[in-house]
Amino acid sequence: MSINKYGPHILVVPEDDANRQIANGFILHPDINGRAIQVLPPAGGWMRVVEDFTADHASGLRQYDQRRLVMLIDFDDERERRFECIKRQVPQELDNRVFILGVLSNPENLRKSINVKYEGIGRALSEDCAKDRHEMWGHALLAHNEGELERMILDVKPFLFVP
Helix, strand or coil, X not given: CCCCCCCCEEEEEECCHHHHHHHHHHCCCCCECHHHEEECCCCCXXXXXXXXXXXXXXXXXXXXXXXXXXXXXXXXXXXXHHHHHHHCCCCHHHHHHEEEEEECCCHHHHHHHHCCCHHHHHHHHHHHHHCCCCXXXXXXXXXXXXXXXXXXXXXXXXXXXXX
């Protein structure tokens, strides 16, 4: 099923295949509106996510005012520096529709620490969002996303999760 680009929707740009698998697990939640979210192919690194954003996705956000974009990256234990570097590339008029999320180190470390496959991690994250809880999101490698996550959930939950 493809997204409805004229209605509220989210594009997810994963840095790598591990992040893509997490995003694919997220969208398997039974209450997800499949016409409101699309996981794009891996960009090939966090800097490529930013390059793709500035080259392509920023203009798409301007063209489709109901579009949101999630940059799903590895912070590689440089969260503050990397987050600010990416945030500077997002024009102010698009800032409220762009979200930067990811594992503090990398998805491999998260998978090893909880012994769950990437898709299972994504499913647990979507369950947290659907039920307004922070069990998986509260993990030490994910808790730093709290502010960005809260901002995103307020914006997207009404159209992304449909019982």
